Amino acid sequence: MVGVFAPGHLGELTQVVPFEMVDAVLAEAPAATQRRVRLLPARVTVYFLLAMGLFPERGYRGVFASLTAGLGALRPATPTASALRQARSRLGPGPLAALFTLLAGPVARPRTPGACWRGLRLVAIDGTQVAIPDSEPHRAWTQMSRTASHPSAGYPLLRLVTLVECGTRALIAAVFGSPADGELAYAATLLNRLRPGMVLLADRNFDAATFLAGTASTGADLLIRLKGNRRPPLLGRHTDGSIRSIIGGVEVRVIEALVTVTTADGSHRSEHYRLVTTLLDPQRYPATDLIELYHQRWEIETAYLALKHTLTRGRVLRSQTPTGAQQELWALLATYQILRIAMTDATNSRPGLTPDRAGFSVALHAARDQVITAQSIIAGTHIDLIGTIGTHILASLLPARRARTCPRTVKRPLSKYAYNKPHQPPTCHTITIEITITNAATSPLTRTTPP
Template identity: 55%
Template sequence: MTRAVTVADGVFAPGHLGELTQVLPFELVDAVLEETGATQRRLRDLPSRVGVYFLLGLGLFEQVGARLVWDKLVAGLAGLPVVSPSEKALRDLRRRIGAAPLRALFEVVAGPLAQPHTPGVRYRGWRTVAFDGCSSLRVPDEERNRGWLGKFRSRFGMAGYPTLMLMTLVETGTRGLLGAAFGPSKPGELAYALRLVHLLRPDMLLLTDRGFDGGEFLEAAAATGAQFLARSKSTRRPPILAVLPDGSYLTQVHRLRLRVIEAKVTMTGADGSAVSDHYRLLTTLLDHRTDPAGALISLYHERWEIESAYFALRHTLLRGRVLRSKDPAGIEQEMWALLVLYQAIRTVMVTAVESRPGTDPDRAGFTIALEAARDSATTATGVLPPIDKPTDLVGHIGGAVLAGLLPARRTRFSARIVKSGISRYHSWNADGRPPTSVNITAIDVVVHQPGPHQPATPGHKHTGFPAQKPGRITAVLTIMQSAPDRPWRVLDLANSLGIAGAKPVNSFRTQMSQWARAGLLTKTAPGTYAIASTTALTAAP
């Protein structure tokens, strides 16, 4: 049995990415190379177009080295005269191309992916989008990378690898990328988000976490004509200008007239567990009749779709690995290539889902699409549209996605814990959530009516929320205050607090040591503490 493949001619034959080449066609790659001045001066065995597809292949086959990636791209070209370059030749090819063509390619493919009728992508007339940062992308621990990114320092010492800050603007309904910026973590998320705020459009509704509630950022977002729904820090004290019938109220933040919704959300699981949290949302949607508080609180949950996008990029595509490049120029090139590849896969997924009207893009599996894309690249399948089916928008990758559609999204929750056997922080994550995933049987939303506005007083932070339960340090100091002159053993305090088990007790030991370093306690002997002063209880945070 013979199999026919259709690829570019001559030395350009290895320049493909399987069926993803239809999303990133030859003409587009040639155009960005010409625009950025990266086209080869003389046509030799490794032209620049082939180099761009090779760079994308490095992201598609992250688990193998550069030479093996080349072998995978030419595996389906049996019988064709293709070159067999050395590692050095491939490295020189990367350097010759640089990062500019990959960045230009991303700027072309980035953007909203869903049609207006696609389920789950719009709230009323607005396309929902979200900003967030990812600071867990690790790069090789090389001197040039450290000089650019620095290294994170914790109380236990320096981190193992420098990390890269990635900021993206994501279409929450499809998890497609509208824009991206990355670099050292030092400038912070807001600085990177401000670089991308110009990508917002009047038909968009921006969802952000509480790290993006700064006045400068909100004004910049509103100036684009987009609406926003932003979670605010509990320490913000917005003035109450008018209370609306649904419990929300109007306020002024800098020069913006906004609406504030304060609510408590309680989730009840099938096992009887219940978890609650308080939310304060700022929004430019001022009319409580068209946008009631309950609807906006439910909508805010869509912001978490950007976390799924980062999971696909960081864990599914990269498999948690450290990036390849050992210098900043290579890191920049590699990152733009990964973002282009991610967007190309999302494009195929959304196109496939939209071929079945009424199907939510949430049901498309990124892992399924990724594996199908790898298969098509190694077999050189679908490099060009089939002549007999020029309008086939699904293809091999889309067919695999449709054949493996995920079930409809379930509402569920589980504990947010550090999943590390040597972690000392188990007790810090004890928020009452069940240790395993549990289906949610009920969600109760209570909108808080604002009380009389209290003027600011020194040292007072008026949150507008119900008083929180005292923390563990308060409970410890209360127990020790009953016998202030007694040396207290950690085990005695743990028993009094109901802390049992080796790991929770070890975590409690660590907390006691930290409080001693902070001056709240005095360490009198190994594992033994005394209260620092009789006034420590009132001074505790």
């Protein structure tokens, strides 16, 4: 690693995304192939884009300076912001999309605690929106319109849909584009990443006969919340309260339940759930167990929190053109996945430790430090899967998961506007959860989960 290639690294995370992987991706992208060695080679540009996700608050030259700060005598001059933009333009989005595809996938081992439920790997699918700069090309791409009553509407938004491994919150697949296309259209393109032995969790936005049938055709099972207006035919009842039905030509079980959450101060709230599943054996997969399992769907919400707020700190993407925004978002998704791989490697080193005990912020700050100091870029003869980043993670583990409720809000202390309190307890409380199956053949079945 000498000369112009010296800034091409990601600190200790380079062991997750090594030079050989980046070079292989570039070799498959004809548009990114260089006929001569430039002052900013394509390999360096790839690592620069990944580092942009680690340092969202820094400008182009600041990000590049972070990559070269620890290089000592090998440290080259910092290029201009214009030169870095031109390097990005030469590279295009293709290599970053291909790099993410190489990195994406389940990262938990079969015996990783929390990754599987009764031998089935838990995965979830959902969508979110990503803000991009307000430019004419972006407004055209996202089909964002302005009206006389709203001449200064908010930022254009991209729709991002991902398939996430619940146990580790790692990305299995992702797709994004204009919000003019709905979540279901994007989600359908990700179904080819499902495998037998997986169970897909999804909210009621994915209650569509074609989506259910498409999921079932992959060999994976599903557990999806139904919309209130869905009226599946009653073909029979099971003793656990679930009913036999058919949707989109797929034989399913339908479970209806009332979930009541009681907090430590005595307040409570209830919500009605109706789930559909292809796990047809009520003895092996009881209705109350499946209702409890559905809560794992929220792991994808936690993944989006880490991606959009912890990693980017809520900032709008930098790129002013659709091509640049695609490239930047693929790089951001790849950086997120690299961190998740490092976190899971760390927790796997300690038997019985669940991946959700690893702190994303801890991993992020440790990774940033390793980039700045340019440490452990090349692995020695003995590959250490833990490393400095893993050591920091294991030294600052999060508390074990507790049953509690907390307001789903983002506090903004500097806002001049009054805080709109939700209709929920204002602080975190331990809770007791009571599940009542409401469509039992005889009497309702109730299970109470202690705090």
